[in-house]
Amino acid sequence: MTTPVLSRIAAALAFVALAGCTKAPSVQQLKGFAQGTSYHISYWSAAPIDAPAVKKAVDNEFAVIDKLLSNYRPDSVIESFNSNAAIDSQEVGPEIVQLVRIAETVYQASEGCYDLTIKPLFTLWGFDGETPSLPNDKAIADTLKQIGMPQLTVVDDTHLSKKHAALKVDLSSIAQGYSVESLSRVLEKRGITDYMVEIGGELKTRGQKPDQTAWRIAIEKPLPGEHKLHKILAMPKDAPLAIMTSGTYRHFFEANGQRYGHILDARSGRPVTHDLVGVTVAHADPTIADAWSTALLCLGQEQGxxxxxxxxxxxxxxxxxxxxxxxxxxxxxxRLNILTHP
Incomplete structure (x- = not known):
């Protein structure tokens, strides 16, 4: 589903599941590529597990998500909504409506810094392609007229409408969290309550490892060109927890001696310029954590x-x-007390 924007190769701090390397024979692992990035799933259960059936269910879920949320697949539900010039009510399903409702809450709390309708600005700056470039002031001003969460209306639990035809929705700031949660539910439906699900560095854990120790993950240093350990998180064993991160240090370009990152402030139409390079949010719901990590990074240290x-x-x-x-x-x-030191 994802290209570099949705996988947020530029916007995210990378997380690596340290627990996934356990030698315990009862730990099952799935890994591969999806949504323009890699994924890793580790799980175990005291009860018998049909591992091939779990793998098939995971693959099927990825396909369902791709058809729903991909901004890079013309026949996806969200891109069908974006390309439809009609301003009448359109059916998008309960999943997308729920994402929009979460995003509306974050939009209001962030005073408009976070905005799902920012897609035309991503296109203008070239962050949804391979060659980002610096637009002129008039182009930015004209594009700002095409965006705004108030222009997107939730009609009911399965329908959205837009107030002008040019409005387009970009789900990259929230869809990966939704994907992590969806795959977690796939495992839980099969009675698996001890797992780690990670997509492109965004992850959720539940339970513990077979030796009764916590799942542990590493935060990478948020510096361009570096892949070094920064901190380790020991995840709680008594409750599910998601870790979602947004960062400015990977997906950027330079022009006229200045660096421009892909985190855009929807109010100005321009990349953020503060010194905050990464925000990690821990929350029981990966979808909520995903949206908030972007919003807080957009706002900067003090406001965030x-x-x-x-x-x-x-x-x-x-x-x-x-x-x-x-x-x-x-x-x-x-209060979480999950941050440890290397």
Whole structure:
């Protein structure tokens, strides 16, 4: 479903499942490529597991998600909505409507910084292709007239409408979280309650490893060209938890001596310019965590931290100042107590 935008190769801090390398024979692993990135699933159960059936169900779920949410597949449900010039009610199904409802909440809380209708701006800046470039002020101003969450209306549980034909929805900031949750449900429907599901560095864990220790994951340093360990998270064993990250350090281009990242402020139509390079959000729901990680990164350190505390969000902020990485943690993240040191 995803190209580099949806996989957020530019927008995400990479997570690697350290627990996935366990030698315990009872741990089953699935891995491959989907949504323009890699995925890894580790799971185990004391009860017998039909591993081929699990693999088939995972593959089927990826296909369903792709048909629903892919902004790079012309026949997907969301792209059919985008390409339809009609402003009448269109059926998109309950899944997309639920994503829009979550996004509306985050849009309002972020005062418009986060916006699903930002797709025309991604196109203008070239971030949905291979050759991003710097647009002129008039082009930005004209494109801003085409976006805005208030122009997108939830008609009912399965229908959306748009107030002007040019409105287009980009689900890349929320769809990967939805995908992680969907695959988690695939496992749970088969009685699997101990697992780690990861897609492109975005992940969710539940339960523990067979030796009763916690699933552990690593946060990579948010620096261009580096793949070094920054911190390790020991995931809780008593409750599911998702870890979603947005970052500015991979998908960017330079023009006139300035770097432009793919995190766009929907209010200005331009990439953010603050020193916040990554935000990690921990939440029981991967979809909610996915949207909030983008929104908080868009807002920057000061506003983002204030909002995270107001919304009781567990968030880790990483800034880059004078070649130094500086961390700030929200109150809820401190209470989680999952951050360890290498």
């Amino acid at each position: 931290l204030k909002l995270a505390n107001a919304e009781h969000l567990a968030a880790l902020f990483i800034r880059l100042q004078n070649d130094q990485l500086l961390e700030t943690r929200s109150e809820a993240f401190e």
